[in-house]
Amino acid sequence: xxxxxxxxxxxxxxxxxxxxxxxxxxxxxxxxxxxxxxxxxxxxxxxxxxxxxxxxxxxxxxxxxxxxxxxxxxxxxxxxxxxxxxxxxxxxxxxxxxxxxxxxxxxxxxxxxxxxxxxxxxxxxxxxxxxxxxxxxxxxxxxxxxxxxxxxxxxxxxxxxxxxxxxxxxxxxxxxxxxxxxxxxxxxxxxxxxxxx
Numbered sequence: 001x002x003x004x005x006x007x008x009x010x011x012x013x014x015x016x017x018x019x020x021x022x023x024x025x026x027x028x029x030x031x032x033x034x035x036x037x038x039x040x041x042x043x044x045x046x047x048x049x050x051x052x053x054x055x056x057x058x059x060x061x062x063x064x065x066x067x068x069x070x071x072x073x074x075x076x077x078x079x080x081x082x083x084x085x086x087x088x089x090x091x092x093x094x095x096x097x098x099x100x101x102x103x104x105x106x107x108x109x110x111x112x113x114x115x116x117x118x119x120x121x122x123x124x125x126x127x128x129x130x131x132x133x134x135x136x137x138x139x140x141x142x143x144x145x146x147x148x149x150x151x152x153x154x155x156x157x158x159x160x161x162x163x164x165x166x167x168x169x170x171x172x173x174x175x176x177x178x179x180x181x182x183x184x185x186x187x188x189x190x191x192x193x194x195x196x197x
Contacts, residue, residue, distance in 0.1 A: 015167045023196045033196045037181040050079035074100040091150045104145040118185040121160045
């Protein structure tokens with residue numbers, strides 16, 4: 001009788017799996033990364049004012065917010081409220097946005113949080129594909145979706161916490177390559193490298 005092969009758990013990627021040198025050497029990727037850095041700096045340069053149409057346009061353009069006007073109004077109203085509190089949590093934002101818009105918007109809520117507190121990671125398709133090896137679709141009741149989103153966001157935070165400490169050389173090279181943006185937080189530098197893969 002043939003023995004079944006044991007499935008081995010796929011090892012989570014590390015900072016080394018970003019292959020950042022290839023990004024730094026590729027002119028097109030460097031150019032796109034620099035353009036994104038400029039857009040991000042434009043959002044973060046000024047005091048965060050989610051009530052301002054200028055801020056809303058910059059945020060929506062950078063993070064590709066393609067929702068109707070009512071959704072945006074609700075989202076930016078919540079943003080204006082929570083922007084006063086750097087200690088707000090992903091779960092608090094996610095729940096508030098759900099109660100207003102009746103949708104579990106993990107990605108946009110993480111981007112709101114990461115704008116208020118730039119040391120927080122974002123959740124998007126590319127980050128999830130890199131960290132988890134696949135995109136994430138939340139299913140079930142809204143409560144189950146929220147619970148699952150909070151759990152997965154915790155895993156994203158854990159991945160960043162574990163890997164940033166190993167990224168000293170990579171972050172130094174990033175700062176050399178993009179010296180005009182060396183002041184941005186390490187978490188966001190890693191985001192940009194993931195997006196540029």
